[in-house]
Amino acid sequence: MFNLTTFRELVIAALWTGLLAGLLLTAVQQIQVIPTLLQAEVYEENAAAAVVANAEISHEHHEWQPENGWERTIFTAVANISLGVGFALLIGAVMCLRGRPGHWRTGLLWGLAGYLTFFVAPSLGLPPEVPGTEAAKLADRQSWWLITVLDTGFGLSLLAFALTKTNKFFGAVLLAAPHLIGAPQPEVPGSAAPAELAQSFITATVFANAVFWLAIGGLMGQFYKKES
């Protein structure tokens, strides 16, 4: 039917890569991402409490959420590992099509491409947000995010691999297109948290995701290397 060995090698490489990169990301997040997020949550809760007090509605309806502390960190680690394995499988799929890397350093380039596609490009229009920030409708933002990711991925591969100048130019146009159209914005922008906190969160995620993606690329390059 199809080459099961190739598939198995790819999946095993992706599982190890996702596990290690996810754990690394969880550690890096503790430096600035999580502390900033928790601080912003206090502002969000205060703002929400004020609203509830004013309107005198108190029908508390809370869905389950992990307790702050270890429980929350463990669930975040699981989410990070799942994202890591998911991204590693995508990178592995592309490596399988384009030719398996000969060295982990080649993997770093794939990681960089993933970082640009899945983090940098969508973040230019929809910057990483702390909880309590006003935003446009979720469905609109998700659509823009998805279109931008697909478009950037396709644009980057044209820019890198197309043989003619016209196609490379077309790749560059694709990279710019979602930003010329613009991301959906809220009708009234605003945030419960102060602007410095929002800025600190952006800086923190730019760094954390760079580490995450370079780890995914480098590890996938190592674990999914061509056999010599």
Next chain:
Amino acid sequence: MPSTPVLLDNAQTQARSEVLKDKILPAMLAGILGLSLLYAAGFAEAAQVHNAAHDGRHSASFPCH
């Protein structure tokens, strides 16, 4: 010499089916698996999944809430 083109044709077809088996199908399957995981961790709407993956989604800059 009709046999040469036929031989070439066969070789080409075989090479093509090998590319399909060795590269395209495993890559597609891995891609689908990866996208399902990303959907579950990054986009699934169920409140429990959202709350569990909340910090990971914010950190990855996925549209959240």
